[in-house]
Amino acid sequence: xxxxxHSAETSTGLSHNKLGMWVFLGSECLLFGxxxxxxxxxxxxFADGPAPGxxxxxxxxxxxxxxxxxxxxxxxxxxxxxxxxxERNNRLWLLTTALLGAVFVGGQVYExxxxxxxxxxxxxxxxxxxxxxxxxxxxxxxxxxxIFLMSLYVSSARGxxxxxxxxxxxxxxLYWHFVDIVWIFIFTVIYLVPSPTS
Amino acid sequence: MSTETEHTTESEKSDDExxxxxxxxxxxxxxxxILAILTALEVGTYWLDSVPGEILIPLLMIMMVVKFxxxxxxxMHLRFDNSLFMKFFLSGLVLASVVYAIFLTVFEFWHKG
Numbered sequence: 001x002x003x004x005x006h007s008a009e010t011s012t013g014l015s016h017n018k019l020g021m022w023v024f025l026g027s028e029c030l031l032f033g034x035x036x037x038x039x040x041x042x043x044x045x046f047a048d049g050p051a052p053g054x055x056x057x058x059x060x061x062x063x064x065x066x067x068x069x070x071x072x073x074x075x076x077x078x079x080x081x082x083x084x085x086x087e088r089n090n091r092l093w094l095l096t097t098a099l100l101g102a103v104f105v106g107g108q109v110y111e112x113x114x115x116x117x118x119x120x121x122x123x124x125x126x127x128x129x130x131x132x133x134x135x136x137x138x139x140x141x142x143x144x145x146x147i148f149l150m151s152l153y154v155s156s157a158r159g160x161x162x163x164x165x166x167x168x169x170x171x172x173x174l175y176w177h178f179v180d181i182v183w184i185f186i187f188t189v190i191y192l193v194p195s196p197t198s
Numbered sequence: 199m200s201t202e203t204e205h206t207t208e209s210e211k212s213d214d215e216x217x218x219x220x221x222x223x224x225x226x227x228x229x230x231x232i233l234a235i236l237t238a239l240e241v242g243t244y245w246l247d248s249v250p251g252e253i254l255i256p257l258l259m260i261m262m263v264v265k266f267x268x269x270x271x272x273x274m275h276l277r278f279d280n281s282l283f284m285k286f287f288l289s290g291l292v293l294a295s296v297v298y299a300i301f302l303t304v305f306e307f308w309h310k311g
Contacts, residue, residue, distance in 0.1 A: 014280055022283045026290020033294035037301050044310075062241040069237060069265075073230040076273045080223055177274045181266055188262040192240055193255055 021171050025178045035134040042126040044196045049124035053197035064107035065187045071100035072180045075173045085163045091156045098149040108139045141179045148172045229272045236261050
């Protein structure tokens with residue numbers, strides 16, 4: 001049974017899996033909204049620790065942001081390939097997306113360890129707690145996305161991911177693009193909008 | 199031959215009506231190019247010391263919103279899919295925006311920063 005056939009059997013005529021994913025993403029807006037607004041309230045409260053304007057490395061974070069943004073392109077190309085029945089290119093783009101996601105997470109680990117060396121720990125100040133919680137939650141979302149992508153890659157390599165299951169790739173793709181969208185917001189509001197300095 | 203063409207046209211029309219027609223890979227590359235240019239412009243503002251915050255912040259917000267909608271509309275296919283998906287997503291997004299705008303107002307964020 002194909003997903004399209006399955007969708008046609010639902011009361012709405014739409015895929016309930018896809019509808020469920022969109023509802024989930026809508027609820028995720030509330031989660032990230034709470035973390036971003038908490039950060040905004042606390043970004044000026046850095047006590048004796050480093051201030052956000054002193055510690056952020058904008059050129060480095062810009063490269064990470066660009067990498068994540070381009071992973072959205074490779075994700076949509078993976079879906080497009082599978083919808084055409086091109087399983088080889090689907091695997092190629094899935095793997096590329098996972099690698100770009102891993103590079104982004106690696107960059108975040110590097111950023112966190114640099115901040116720790118410069119004296120910004122999780123409990124240093126309300127600013128640091130809010131910053132690490134927000135960006136850490138996002139990093140966990142990207143890491144989960146990388147795991148999902150690698151699962152799809154393995155499934156495809158074993159010959160279990162065909163055109164008929166393109167909706168599975170589409171659902172993971174929606175999650176991945178959402179994580180990218182959240183970073184578009186975080187990058188602008190947290191990094192690019194001028195931050196307080198000590 | 200004629201019947202086949204008519205059948206194909208009808209099939210494409212049906213796809214359009216149901217919103218399942220997705221863009222070509224070339225279009226995706228074009229969108230990625232626009233997103234890359236917008237990101238470069240955003241990052242470029244970091245080195246603009248002379249621009250006051252009253253101009254810089256709205257400028258950054260506009261570019262952020264444009265990037266947001268390009269990804270949602272083209273890569274997440276909201277532009278092509280059934281509008282019910284967009285309504286569910288926007289419900290969460292609007293609810294979050296309203297709730298946290300009130301939250302920030304209560305804590306006097308807009309005055310104190």
